[in-house]
Amino acid sequence: xxxxxxxxxxxxxxxxxxxxxxxxxxxxxxxxxxxxxxxxxxxxxxxxxxxxxxxxxxxxxxxxxxxxxxxxxxxxxxxxxxxxxxxxxxxxxxxxxxxxxxxxxxxxxxxxxxxxxxxxxxxxxxxxxxxxxxxxxxxxxxxxxxxxxxxxxxxxxxxxxxxxxxxxxxxxxxxxxxxxxxxxxxxxxxxxxxxxxxxxxxxxxxxxxxxxxxxxxxxxxxxxxxxxxxxxxxxxxxxxxxxxxxxxxxxxxxxxxxxxx
Amino acid sequence: xxxxxxxxxxxxxxxxxxxxxxxxxxxxxxxxxxxxxxxxxxxxxxxxxxxxxxxxxxxxxxxxxxxxxxxxxxxxxxxxxxxxxxxxxxxxxxxxxxxxxxxxxxxxxxxxxxxxxxxxxxxxxxxxxxxxxxxxxxxxxxxxxxxxxxxxxxxxxxxxxxxxxxxxxxxxxxxxxxxxxxxxxxxxxxxxxxxxxxxxxxxxxxxxxxxxxxxxxxxxxxxxxxxxxxxxxxxxxxxxxxxxxxxxxxxxxxxxxxxxxxxxxxxxxxxxxxxxxxxxxxxxxxxxxxxxxxxxxxxxxxxxxxxxxxxxxxxxxxxxxxxxxxxxxxxxxxxxxxxxxxxxxxxxxxxxxxxxxxxxxxxxxxxxxxxxxxxxxxxxxxxxxxxxxxxxxxxxxxxxxxxxxxxxxxxxxxxxx
Numbered sequence: 001x002x003x004x005x006x007x008x009x010x011x012x013x014x015x016x017x018x019x020x021x022x023x024x025x026x027x028x029x030x031x032x033x034x035x036x037x038x039x040x041x042x043x044x045x046x047x048x049x050x051x052x053x054x055x056x057x058x059x060x061x062x063x064x065x066x067x068x069x070x071x072x073x074x075x076x077x078x079x080x081x082x083x084x085x086x087x088x089x090x091x092x093x094x095x096x097x098x099x100x101x102x103x104x105x106x107x108x109x110x111x112x113x114x115x116x117x118x119x120x121x122x123x124x125x126x127x128x129x130x131x132x133x134x135x136x137x138x139x140x141x142x143x144x145x146x147x148x149x150x151x152x153x154x155x156x157x158x159x160x161x162x163x164x165x166x167x168x169x170x171x172x173x174x175x176x177x178x179x180x181x182x183x184x185x186x187x188x189x190x191x192x193x194x195x196x197x198x199x200x201x202x203x204x205x206x207x208x209x210x211x212x213x214x215x216x217x218x219x220x221x222x223x224x225x226x227x228x229x230x231x232x233x234x235x236x237x238x239x240x241x242x243x244x245x246x247x248x249x250x251x252x253x254x255x256x257x258x259x260x261x
Numbered sequence: 262x263x264x265x266x267x268x269x270x271x272x273x274x275x276x277x278x279x280x281x282x283x284x285x286x287x288x289x290x291x292x293x294x295x296x297x298x299x300x301x302x303x304x305x306x307x308x309x310x311x312x313x314x315x316x317x318x319x320x321x322x323x324x325x326x327x328x329x330x331x332x333x334x335x336x337x338x339x340x341x342x343x344x345x346x347x348x349x350x351x352x353x354x355x356x357x358x359x360x361x362x363x364x365x366x367x368x369x370x371x372x373x374x375x376x377x378x379x380x381x382x383x384x385x386x387x388x389x390x391x392x393x394x395x396x397x398x399x400x401x402x403x404x405x406x407x408x409x410x411x412x413x414x415x416x417x418x419x420x421x422x423x424x425x426x427x428x429x430x431x432x433x434x435x436x437x438x439x440x441x442x443x444x445x446x447x448x449x450x451x452x453x454x455x456x457x458x459x460x461x462x463x464x465x466x467x468x469x470x471x472x473x474x475x476x477x478x479x480x481x482x483x484x485x486x487x488x489x490x491x492x493x494x495x496x497x498x499x500x501x502x503x504x505x506x507x508x509x510x511x512x513x514x515x516x517x518x519x520x521x522x523x524x525x526x527x528x529x530x531x532x533x534x535x536x537x538x539x540x541x542x543x544x545x546x547x548x549x550x551x552x553x554x555x556x557x558x559x560x561x562x563x564x565x566x567x568x569x570x571x572x573x574x575x576x577x578x579x580x581x582x583x584x585x586x587x588x589x590x591x592x593x594x595x596x597x598x599x600x601x602x603x604x605x606x607x608x609x610x611x612x613x614x615x616x617x618x619x620x621x622x623x624x625x626x627x628x629x630x631x632x633x634x635x636x637x638x639x640x641x642x643x644x645x646x647x648x649x650x651x652x653x654x655x656x657x658x659x660x661x662x663x664x665x666x667x668x669x670x671x672x673x674x675x676x677x678x
Contacts, residue, residue, distance in 0.1 A: 057531070084528065085543055095373030095401050095422065100385060107382035116379035118458060122311035126462055134463030135531055135661070139372060139401065139422040144662030147528040153543065155524040156664055157430055160373070160401040160422040168419050172434075175441065198390050 011178040015217035016224045016261070017078070020071035020188070021252040022064050023208035024239045028071070032256035037204035037240025039194055040064065054145050057136045060207065061094060064245075065142030065190025066149065068209035072186055073150055076213040079184065084153035088182035090172040091143045091158045092165030092189030092244035102133050142190050154182045160244070165189055166210075167229065167247035173214045174226050184215040188252075191243030206240030210252035222261070227251070233259040269440045271520075273673065275513045276356025276501030277613045278348040278450075281600050282318035282494055286351060290610070291617050294596045294625040295646045299478045301492050301601055306456050313465040316477035317456040318494035318601030323347040333410040336398045340495075341374055345404040345452040346411065348497035353412055356501035358446055359511060366416035366444035367409045368435040369499075370427025370451030370605045374399040375459045404452050408499070416444040422605070425565070427451050428498065429608025429658035429666030433522030435502055445507050450499035450609035455602075460493060467532065469569060481602075482629035483566035483595035484573050484637040491567040494601025498610035516676050517616040520653070521552025521669030532661050534575040541565075541579025544665035545655060549583070552669040554653055556587035561624045563611045563656040564639075566595020567602055576657065577637035592649070594642040598628035608658035612668050615654035619672035622650050 021028055022043060025035025048067035049055050058066060069089070073079050079087060106125030110117045130136075138144065140158035147156065155176055159165035166189025173187025188211030197205050217223045229247070232254050242249055254260035279286070282300030283293025293300065300318045309315040323343055327350035329336075336342035358365065376384075376391065376399070384391070397403060402420040409418050417438055421430045428451025435447035464470050471490035473480035481492040502519050525547060527540035534540060549555065565576055573595075581588045596614055597603075603610055618624050623646050630643040651672060658666045 054531075085525065089526065093422070100381060103381070104385055107378070107385060111382045111386060116382045118308055118378065119311050121378065121458070122309070122313075122462075126313065126466070129462060129466055131466045131468075134460075134467055137463075138424060138531065138661055140424060140660070140662040140664065141531070143423070143526070143664065144531045147526045147663055148530065151528050153526050153528045153540065155547075156423075156526045157421055157434065157524075158423045158662070158664070159419055160371075161405070161418070161420050162400070162402060164419070175437070179437075179441075199396060201393065 012180060013217035013223040014174055014177045014214050015221045016212055017215050018072050018075035018213040019252045019255045020068040020075065021210045021256055022068050023249045024206040029256045032253045035237045035239050037206045037238065039207055051149060057132055058141060058145060061190050061192035062141040062145065064192060064207060064209035065091065066145050068188060068190060068211045069146040069186055072211040072213050079150060082183050084151040086154055086183040087152040088154040088173065088176045088185035089143055089147050089152045089156045090169035090185060090187040092169040093139055093142055093158055093160060094191050094243045095139045095160050099136065102130060163243060163246040165244040170212060170227055170248060170251060173212065177214045177216055184213060186211050186213055188212055188248035189244040191245040193241050193243050200241060204240040206242050208242045208245040208249045210245060210248035212251065271505040271518065272436050272439050272502050273505050273508050273515045274500050274502055274517045274519055274616055275508050275515055276352040277516065277616055278351030279498045279610055279613055280320055280323065280344045280348050281496040281610055282320055283600065285321055285323050285347060287613065294599055294614060295623055297599065297626045297628050297644055299599060299628060301477045301480055303477065304456060307458055312461055314461055314470045314472065315474050316480060318492055319456050320344055320495035329407065330410045333407045335394045336403045336407045339374055339398055341452055341454040342398060342404060342407055344497040345407055349408045349411055349448065349499045352499040352501050358501060360413060361446055363415040364445040365412060365414040366438055367405050367414050367418045367448045368431045369405045370421045370431040370608060371401045371404050372422050372453060372605045373401050375457055378458045408448055412448055414448060423664040424660035424662055425604050425607055426658045426660035426664040426666045427605040429668060430524060432500060432609055432612055432668055433524060433666055436519050436522050439502065439504050446501060446503035448499060449502055451606040452497035453603055453605035454495045455493045455604055456495055464493060471568065479629050481568045481598045483568045483598050483627055484633055484641060485630050486632040486634045488568045488570060488573065490569050492601040494603045496603040496606045496610055498606055498613050500609060500612065515673045517619050517673050518671040520671040521548045523547025523551055523667040525665045527663035529663055534572060534659060536575055538575050538579030538582050540665045541576050541657065541659060542582035544667040545579065545583035548655065548667035548669050554669065556584040558653050559591050559655055560651040561618050561654040562591055562593040563615050563654060564593050564595045565657040565659045566597055568597060574634065574636040577639055580639060589638065589640055591640055592624050592642050592647050593639045594625055594627040596625050608666055611656045612670060615656045615670040618654055619651045619670055620676045621678055623648050624651065
């Protein structure tokens with residue numbers, strides 16, 4: 001039979017080579033301290049995402065995520081040295097069920113004094129919906145757009161577990177490199193919850209994205225152990241609810257703020 | 262290419278559970294695909310008379326539901342939760358796991374549930390917001406929490422959302438967690454319920470669905486020259502996977518070995534796959550390498566085979582790339598020809614079919630395959646099941662967004678129905 005058991009698995013040394021950060025306190029190292037719930041100041045998607053056609057299909061969370069992946073890869077600077085199949089991407093994301101506003105004209109067409117008329121929706125409403133509406137609502141759009149932008153053909157996953165999704169992505173990235181399934185893994189999360197305060201019981205919300213680049217440590221480079229939440233120092237600032245970006249942003253702020261490495 | 266780590270835990274499958282359009286329970290689902298029975302017909306769940314596509318493969322409503330802890334009972338209000346609960350209960354009952362607490366994890370493939378269209382329309386006009394419990398049960402992670410609570414699982418818990426690849430990756434990620442020592446057993450699988458007005462609208466607008474409204478039974482025809490799109494389906498599939506040593510120690514009945522997982526990303530376009538089958542091939546090659554197998558070891562492929570013109574030719578090209586000359590010899594079929602496309606659940610359900618193919622020595626057919634597309638030069642199993650030993654089976658899942666997943670299921674000596 002395959003995969004015989006002969007002892008514990010050997011792990012390769014992993015280093016954290018780059019960190020990107022977009023959070024309500026700012027972009028990059030600027031975002032590592034302070035901050036309050038709200039948008040990412042100065043974030044202009046067109047400055048970060050050259051794919052103009054794709055940009056139209058990206059929600060705010062996806063725009064932040066794609067931009068943060070780009071920044072992390074640029075800071076690492078070694079991507080081109082690796083074959084595409086050895087480049088991994090792990091993302092924590094919130095479910096994107098499609099922007100309901102995009103359906104409003106079609107729904108309004110079918111909602112009359114007698115209630116909602118499904119037959120009328122089908123006859124007169126569907127034509128008012130953009131053909132790519134469903135695509136805009138895919139939960140794994142950060143993964144889809146960022147992998148295409150950077151030719152990340154290796155192992156991957158998109159985790160939708162609320163705040164834990166981004167943490168799972170960070171761990172999976174480290175594991176993939178340590179276990180030899182990738183030589184470089186971009187791992188983090190993105191979310192944009194501004195406007196969702198009512199849905200979340202009135203709590204203050206923010207938006208953000210952060211991605212780490214894990215890769216095989218070269219001789220002389222620092223070796224980073226598998227992350228654990230307990231290693232993160234307390235973050236004294238309240239950035240509001242950040243959903244799937246929560247742990248990646250905390251991790252990035254700890255690194256860039258000097259509290260972790 | 263890297264060499265797989267030489268030292269790791271072996272992972273076996275000791276429980277399976279399923280609900281598909283063929284019925285509730287693994288036996289009904291397996292009998293349906295082996296008999297080549299169609300499940301696709303007019304949509305009954307809502308009035309689809311004026312929709313561009315008016316047929317689908319609907320899952321049956323389970324007649325009885327397992328008892329679940331009160332804190333997750335609200336998840337059963339949705340059909341998705343009910344299918345998940347029933348399939349998980351079947352898998353757990355079969356595996357007879359002892360209480361494992363933090364050594365038992367859950368990793369499921371699932372997407373967010375959609376709101377009822379009429380309710381959405383009214384709410385958008387009134388500004389009313391959905392309640393906390395409704396939001397909670399619509400979350401992709403709701404089935405994960407439900408199943409974890411049912412099983413008393415306190416170990417790693419996570420939810421993969423990569424469209425049609427979700428549950429293939431969830432099985433693979435569960436495998437990695439056991440190998441890594443994070444858990445001794447994992448509940449893995451997926452669930453999806455897609456026959457609703459929003460999804461029928463969305464996929465119709467994309468042009469992804471078959472338009473054979475006049476003849477739904479022939480609409481899903483993977484690898485056939487006259488295929489014109491996929492058919493939406495519904496279902497759930499769960500597997501209990503565990504460390505071989507644990508299974509042997511407790512005297513569990515082993516159904517098959519989960520011996521390999523491969524994953525790749527097309528890095529191409531959101532809804533298209535590369536015509537040369539690159540991503541699919543990479544996923545299959547990675548799975549074979551992970552399992553320590555060569556193409557000659559594979560006796561059956563359960564293809565993703567959606568019945569879209571693009572997927573099937575791209576997948577066939579990928580199989581040829583990955584398996585070389587062996588591609589023309591390995592019996593290959595797509596069970597979506599009978600079940601429709603279960604999207605986030607398809608990877609797990611089709612992995613279960615591979616478990617049973619290795620156990621029973623029978624390979625399900627591709628229904629409606631009348632004129633194989635020359636662009637899909639595979640050894641098809643047209644319209645009738647094929648009998649023969651299956652040492653190792655590959656099962657593919659490819660999704661919007663570009664994620665590809667392949668699992669290798671290996672026959673367990675002595676496994677029998």
